[in-house]
Amino acid sequence: MSSPVDGRAVVEGYFAAINSDSFADLAEVFTDDVEIHTVGAEPVVGREAALAHFPAVLANYAEHEDRVTRWIETPEAIVTEIDFEGKLADGRPVVFSALDVFDLRGGRIARVTTWYDTRDVRRQVRP
Known part of the structure; x- marks a missing residue:
């Protein structure tokens, strides 16, 4: 089981990979059986x-950034407001x-659950 400090570093690695389009780096933070x-x-x-x-998911974006504004941490899970x-x-x-919940196992991300206002986002991205 990872500690909150280890878990936070893993989740920070997730956001760094997403924000820099370094998607291959996600392999280092995900378990083999990760669920999104x-x-x-x-x-x-x-x-x-x-x-x-x-x-x-991000192919139509010329620019994108997930900025974490709040962290809630336990040894098994981290919740982020974005x-x-x-x-x-x-x-x-x-x-x-958005709100992301990260379930951690063995120092890696085993599950990511994301909630956001789909209607609002759909409205913004429609041609």
Whole structure:
């Protein structure tokens, strides 16, 4: 079981990889059987599927950043509140808040669950 300090470093590595489009680096923070659960979407299961998921989700963004504004930590889980700011390939801004819950196992992320206002985001990204 990882400590809160170790868990936080792993989750910080997750956000660093996402924010820099270094998606291959996510392999270092995910368990083999990682699950990605996003409100309104089918779960993504397994490290390889998760590594393919993030580039696909962010493909239409010219810029994007998840900025963590709050951390809640336990030895087994970390909850983060996030402010997302991005710009689509056509220059339109996308801004929203989200909540991510990270379940940790063996010093890695075993599950990520993300909640956000899907209706608002859909409205912002529609052509």
